[in-house]
Amino acid sequence: MTVIKPKIAVYKFTSCDGCQLAFLNLGNDLLKLTDAVDIIHFAELGMVNPNAKVDIAFIEGSIATPHDLERIKNIRAKAKFLITIGACATAGGIQALRNFADTAEWVAAIYPKPETISYLATSTPISTHVTVDLELWGCPVNGEQILTAIKTLLLKVKPAIKRDSVCLECKRSGNVCVMVTKNIPCMGPVTQTGCGALCPSVGRDCYGCYGPSENPNTDSLSKQFQQQGCSRETIQRRFLFINNQAPAFLKAGMKK
Amino acid sequence: MSMKMEFNNQEYYFLPHVKINALLDYLHHQGFSCIGPQIKQDAIVYEELHDSEQLPWGLRDYQMPGQYRLEENNVKRAFSWANGPQAIKPQLFKPKESLWRVARDSHGKLTFKNVTHEMKPIALFGVRSCDVAGMLIQDKAFLTEPFVDKHYQARRENVFVIAVNCGYSSNNCFCVSTNTGPQVKAGYDIALTEIDDGFVVTVGSAAGEALINKISLKHATDEMQQAMQREINNAATMQSKAMPFDNTRVVRDLLMNNLDHPQWDDVAARCLSCGNCTSVCPTCFCSSETETPALDRIESEHSREWDSCFTEGHSYIHGKVIRDDTKSRYKQWLTHKLATWWDQFDTSGCVGCGRCVTWCPVGIDITAEVAAIAKPAVDDSASE
Numbered sequence: 001m002t003v004i005k006p007k008i009a010v011y012k013f014t015s016c017d018g019c020q021l022a023f024l025n026l027g028n029d030l031l032k033l034t035d036a037v038d039i040i041h042f043a044e045l046g047m048v049n050p051n052a053k054v055d056i057a058f059i060e061g062s063i064a065t066p067h068d069l070e071r072i073k074n075i076r077a078k079a080k081f082l083i084t085i086g087a088c089a090t091a092g093g094i095q096a097l098r099n100f101a102d103t104a105e106w107v108a109a110i111y112p113k114p115e116t117i118s119y120l121a122t123s124t125p126i127s128t129h130v131t132v133d134l135e136l137w138g139c140p141v142n143g144e145q146i147l148t149a150i151k152t153l154l155l156k157v158k159p160a161i162k163r164d165s166v167c168l169e170c171k172r173s174g175n176v177c178v179m180v181t182k183n184i185p186c187m188g189p190v191t192q193t194g195c196g197a198l199c200p201s202v203g204r205d206c207y208g209c210y211g212p213s214e215n216p217n218t219d220s221l222s223k224q225f226q227q228q229g230c231s232r233e234t235i236q237r238r239f240l241f242i243n244n245q246a247p248a249f250l251k252a253g254m255k256k
Numbered sequence: 257m258s259m260k261m262e263f264n265n266q267e268y269y270f271l272p273h274v275k276i277n278a279l280l281d282y283l284h285h286q287g288f289s290c291i292g293p294q295i296k297q298d299a300i301v302y303e304e305l306h307d308s309e310q311l312p313w314g315l316r317d318y319q320m321p322g323q324y325r326l327e328e329n330n331v332k333r334a335f336s337w338a339n340g341p342q343a344i345k346p347q348l349f350k351p352k353e354s355l356w357r358v359a360r361d362s363h364g365k366l367t368f369k370n371v372t373h374e375m376k377p378i379a380l381f382g383v384r385s386c387d388v389a390g391m392l393i394q395d396k397a398f399l400t401e402p403f404v405d406k407h408y409q410a411r412r413e414n415v416f417v418i419a420v421n422c423g424y425s426s427n428n429c430f431c432v433s434t435n436t437g438p439q440v441k442a443g444y445d446i447a448l449t450e451i452d453d454g455f456v457v458t459v460g461s462a463a464g465e466a467l468i469n470k471i472s473l474k475h476a477t478d479e480m481q482q483a484m485q486r487e488i489n490n491a492a493t494m495q496s497k498a499m500p501f502d503n504t505r506v507v508r509d510l511l512m513n514n515l516d517h518p519q520w521d522d523v524a525a526r527c528l529s530c531g532n533c534t535s536v537c538p539t540c541f542c543s544s545e546t547e548t549p550a551l552d553r554i555e556s557e558h559s560r561e562w563d564s565c566f567t568e569g570h571s572y573i574h575g576k577v578i579r580d581d582t583k584s585r586y587k588q589w590l591t592h593k594l595a596t597w598w599d600q601f602d603t604s605g606c607v608g609c610g611r612c613v614t615w616c617p618v619g620i621d622i623t624a625e626v627a628a629i630a631k632p633a634v635d636d637s638a639s640e
Contacts, residue, residue: 036551164568180323181299220528
């Protein structure tokens, strides 16, 4: 009897490839994964089949070029379940800082032949253009979260991704709060968990790369940052960073 | 050990500082893993303790709402501080724990297996009165029949408690008003009070008495006993914070009669809904459970981790988050901790350790919130 394995694919858009590395860094689990699924398209891994129909499509990167825009519609049409991985695909990424600037001016300032560069004026998340079934945040995304999503979907259950604050993960890990002991402005209280509280585990502040938690009080945290001695500009930069287009961070960052 | 009935030995002994290691050695020989206070990440935390040198000698904590600092005070004492972010709770109620596994055979039949954790019995060295009180309250949540938590029970039954009465209180301590300190009253095997050069020791269990005999402690002199009393009095009198109405059922009625008080909106504007308060609280016992399937689709692991009433998952029931804003979550926390806890466990859930005040990143003070609700609400429409 031939067992038909679910087909998965990983597509790259405007991004740094770091989230695809989260896949590759799964090591042994990646090999085990190939027992359970067929990887149809994953250019960084060597499989190229961009037009195939797939069960799960993983999208890395934001929509920042006319070509991106064309491709994502085609991929969505051929995928049963679509998952964005990482800050770029989920919120537009660091490159969405161009949304606050004149992109044409930037391109002219950077490239010797700007007319050869094809681009959109803004960088936008995948969900702006097509329906997204699941969002996995992070810069980069956590390989374990990807694996858990696949394992859960194989059982025909929609993955439950916690959107609690990083603080809860810090406390479970036994980290001591850097805000309370060292007066360091930390984004943990408004940032979604999933990273395993990576940065506070080495004594530094969270910089919000997993995007907003489900119920973030950015006003109160901004006030606290101010009391800790941060200027308005510093506070704006904390919010308008890797996930600058995530609505809660965008609103907090644009506040005068 | 300390779970067993009251033990009566009224004697006072003296444990010189130089004999702390003899005490630790005895416990290690008895098969205990000793957990005690030490400095990590600029705070006093409880971890594996092998030698008295690891203790936070000559250090004092300064706490304010949302602030914690350690400073050297050059006093040759191991316990001249109040507390740190955690103590007993993570030792008995693990932050993350696997509970059971399930496997499916070729006929589709499921087999469930308990996960048992290899563990040495734990000796807790130098735990504060508020934390011992917190443990006794968690016992009610985890050990009341018929819903006994086997994982908590396995650790709790074998724990050996060496309590330390306080000689200093931080700005955020309020155990006098909650009647849970600064002197430990129950739930310990031995209790220490640090004075010059060592500790006055009292005994709370037969196991504690066996330890005293084994390491041959002498009786404490009258002067030492007076010094002990001075230390405890000092910790009590320096407390400036208090839970209104002495943390009694009056607080219960106050909160339950003021569910529409404007203070709930006021605190919701400040609260980050981050869950730091519940995580550091020695009595908060909520957890969430998750299923982690293996790639083979045959096996799955069921585990739990600390949760908080400040998360959406905590009130997610049948497709809906019941408490979807910060106001309802804060109200849930406070009215459970200080009010309905009485109905459920016949006690308040607050032990006056002040951790929720210190470790709240925006410094929300539980005693101030209750005090604000105790004031009559200002009615804008009324004028004099």
